[in-house]
Amino acid sequence: MKLLSARTHGILDYVTVIGFVLAPAILGFEGLPKIICYGLAGIHLLLTLLTNFPLGAAKLVSLTLHGLIELMVSIALVFLPWVLGFSTNPAARNFFIGVGMTIFIVWLLTDYKSGLS
Numbered sequence: 001m002k003l004l005s006a007r008t009h010g011i012l013d014y015v016t017v018i019g020f021v022l023a024p025a026i027l028g029f030e031g032l033p034k035i036i037c038y039g040l041a042g043i044h045l046l047l048t049l050l051t052n053f054p055l056g057a058a059k060l061v062s063l064t065l066h067g068l069i070e071l072m073v074s075i076a077l078v079f080l081p082w083v084l085g086f087s088t089n090p091a092a093r094n095f096f097i098g099v100g101m102t103i104f105i106v107w108l109l110t111d112y113k114s115g116l117s
């Protein structure tokens with residue numbers, strides 16, 4: 001059962017962008033985790049703005065493709081601390097695992113067929 005509409009998903013996407021922007025300051029990230037957070041904030045904002053759903057602006061990316069990208073990102077985020085060598089930083093490691101799992105849960109719960117705007 002898909003509990004999240006495209007509109008709700010869009011709201012959560014913007015909240016995710018804010019989370020990526022604020023995480024380095026709140027959690028004290030420096031170096032690579034900080035850079036990744038800011039990069040992901042920009043990429044996630046751009047993807048959201050370009051998606052064809054109620055809160056998208058340019059509507060160039062289908063909601064289905066948006067979902068596929070988020071699925072891949074969610075999985076990658078869980079492994080990112082080990083792949084990029086910052087798994088010994090508990091705050092950064094746990095943040096990226098948690099965000100990856102959260103994005104995956106949102107992906108599971110989103111009704112990607114409701115995205116026509």
